[in-house]
Amino acid sequence: MLLPLLRPLDADADREFRVDLFPPASLETVGAVRRLLRDMLTATGADPDGPCLILSELLANALLHGAGAPSVALELRCGRLYIAVTDGSPAPPARPEPDVARTCGRGLDLVAALADDWGVELIGVCGKAVWAVAAVDR
Incomplete structure (x- = not known):
């Protein structure tokens, strides 16, 4: 089950929402998390397509390779x-060499193309955080 932890907005008037999720380690959760983000962005009047694709790629990579x-x-x-x-793996994500014949392994290329910025932060020996920032169109 997907249980969001909704945080109060405090006095930060610029923040529209913040959600922390702890989904099970199953590829089936990618769709559920993507739908949640789509619904939240749609409710704010934002176009969800690019951000949802970024999220799907990052989460699928964490589940497949983390x-x-x-x-x-x-x-x-x-x-x-x-x-x-x-995720709990300290190994950074790998981007394969460009190859037009490759049928998989393009997720981080999509993230790089759609995000304004992205990167990886190591969390000591406890794992890593892969992050992205994207402007949302309204």
Whole structure:
């Protein structure tokens, strides 16, 4: 089951939402998390297509190549969506060499093309967070 932890907006008037998710380590959760983000962005009047694709790629990579159950943080602030997906593997994600014949392994290329910025932060020996920032169109 997907249980979002909705955080109060405090005094930060620029933040429209922040959600921390702790989905099970199953590829079936990618669609559920993507639908949640789509619904939240649609409710704010934002176009969900690009951000949902970024989230799907980051979460699927964490589940396929990471370790343990992932966590997801989503925050919409000042027209920019901040996405972070963590997993228990300290190994950074690998981007294969460009190859037009390749039928898989293009997820990070999509993230790089759609996000305004993205990167990886190591969390000591406990894993990593792969993050992306994308402007949302309204």
